[in-house]
Amino acid sequence: MAETENFRSQKTGAIELAVKECIRCKLCIRECGYLQKYGKPGEIFERYLNGDKDGRLPFECNLCGLCTAVCPKDLNNNTAFLQMRQELVADDDAHLLPEHSVLCRYEKMGRSPFFTLHGIDPGCDTIFFPGCTLTGTRAETTLRCYKYLKNEIPGLGIVLDCCSRPSHDLGRDTVFSHQFNELCQKLKRQGVKRVITACPSCLVTFREYAEDFESLSVYELLASSMTPGKEQMTMEVTIHDTCVTRNDSVLQDAVRRLITVSGIKSYESEHSREKTVCCGEGAAAGFVAHGLTEKWASIRKDESGGRMVITYCAGCSSTFGSKLKNIHLLDLLFQKKRIAENTVKVTRSPFTYWKRFALKWRLKIGMNKCT
Numbered sequence: 001m002a003e004t005e006n007f008r009s010q011k012t013g014a015i016e017l018a019v020k021e022c023i024r025c026k027l028c029i030r031e032c033g034y035l036q037k038y039g040k041p042g043e044i045f046e047r048y049l050n051g052d053k054d055g056r057l058p059f060e061c062n063l064c065g066l067c068t069a070v071c072p073k074d075l076n077n078n079t080a081f082l083q084m085r086q087e088l089v090a091d092d093d094a095h096l097l098p099e100h101s102v103l104c105r106y107e108k109m110g111r112s113p114f115f116t117l118h119g120i121d122p123g124c125d126t127i128f129f130p131g132c133t134l135t136g137t138r139a140e141t142t143l144r145c146y147k148y149l150k151n152e153i154p155g156l157g158i159v160l161d162c163c164s165r166p167s168h169d170l171g172r173d174t175v176f177s178h179q180f181n182e183l184c185q186k187l188k189r190q191g192v193k194r195v196i197t198a199c200p201s202c203l204v205t206f207r208e209y210a211e212d213f214e215s216l217s218v219y220e221l222l223a224s225s226m227t228p229g230k231e232q233m234t235m236e237v238t239i240h241d242t243c244v245t246r247n248d249s250v251l252q253d254a255v256r257r258l259i260t261v262s263g264i265k266s267y268e269s270e271h272s273r274e275k276t277v278c279c280g281e282g283a284a285a286g287f288v289a290h291g292l293t294e295k296w297a298s299i300r301k302d303e304s305g306g307r308m309v310i311t312y313c314a315g316c317s318s319t320f321g322s323k324l325k326n327i328h329l330l331d332l333l334f335q336k337k338r339i340a341e342n343t344v345k346v347t348r349s350p351f352t353y354w355k356r357f358a359l360k361w362r363l364k365i366g367m368n369k370c371t
């Protein structure tokens with residue numbers, strides 16, 4: 001992809017299609033508090049095309065795709081809501097809401113030299129890309145995971161950087177296109193061909209917009225190499241699948257295998273796999289749609305049967321926070337003892353920034369020692 005190419009062209013047409021094809025059956029409304037507030041997708045988009053450009057409406061949708069999963073017409077409403085965001089934001093940030101400034105700052109910090117590291121040795125063509133939230137909340141787990149992967153893939157590099165998904169989801173199309181292209185061009189110049197992600201959002205971003213790389217999730221890789229250990233755990237968990245990867249059954253199977261390998265009994269809920277619910281934070285709706293987004297976490301809690309919820313997204317884990325007992329799959333795999341003792345340390349904001357900074361320097365110093 002040329003550095004100046006813009007991604008928006010890939011998203012146009014979803015609004016018009018929804019207006020034309022939506023049969024107003026309300027199946028999606030049964031599932032989603034946002035649609036219960038605003039109405040049938042076909043009607044929402046029709047009002048929009050007729051000039052009703054409510055500046056909050058598209059930003060209150062989590063872009064989670066559950067409405068598509070239940071739609072008999074297979075309409076991509078989340079793509080249509082993203083299109084609305086892109087058209088509103090246009091080429092400047094004038095229509096972003098004040099609440100979005102925190103997220104824009106988070107992304108800017110994630111791309112700054114304070115936190116980025118491209119630890120790629122000459123000849124290395126595969127990198128581990130853990131993502132901003134995992135490294136901030138779970139620096140030790142990230143490090144242990146990287147060490148394990150490095151044993152499996154000698155010469156594996158590590159890149160601490162931001163994929164710019166926040167800008168993508170906010171509809172800042174020009175910003176996202178520029179930043180993500182810049183990252184991809186840099187990785188290409190460094191010889192990277194394969195990207196192993198830990199964050200499901202990074203995974204879909206690379207898969208959707210960087211076809212030149214082979215992108216796979218760390219869970220697939222771990223599931224193919226990990227075998228049952230001697231210490232088995234007695235815990236029971238309910239699985240929370242991430243909404244961005246709701247159609248990725250390979251990833252979902254890998255997650256289930258890893259839980260089984262750990263000796264843990266897992267339970268499915270009514271909303272799992274392609275029918276999973278958002279954690280509430282998806283596409284930054286959590287910043288603006290208070291009251292609506294909490295409903296998703298309530299569904300997850302109600303369906304968890306009182307068990308611990310296991311997730312494989314650091315963002316979901318942070319959003320559930322103390323409201324819903326949860327563990328991250330990578331903590332389960334790389335902090336077994338602490339999980340068993342219930343002493344896993346999850347760093348909370350703003351200390352996450354310090355952890356990212358410290359992790360960068362631990363990795364950097366380790367690399368210099370090796371050379």
Ligand code: SF4
Pocket residue numbers: 031032033034035060061062063064065066067068077078081
């Ligand atoms: S929040 Fe999810 S289910 Fe509801 S309209 Fe948006 S994408 Fe569809």
Ligand code: SF4
Pocket residue numbers: 021022023024025026027028029040041042067070071072073074075077
């Ligand atoms: S499920 Fe599909 S067809 Fe039915 S109202 Fe929702 S978007 Fe329209």
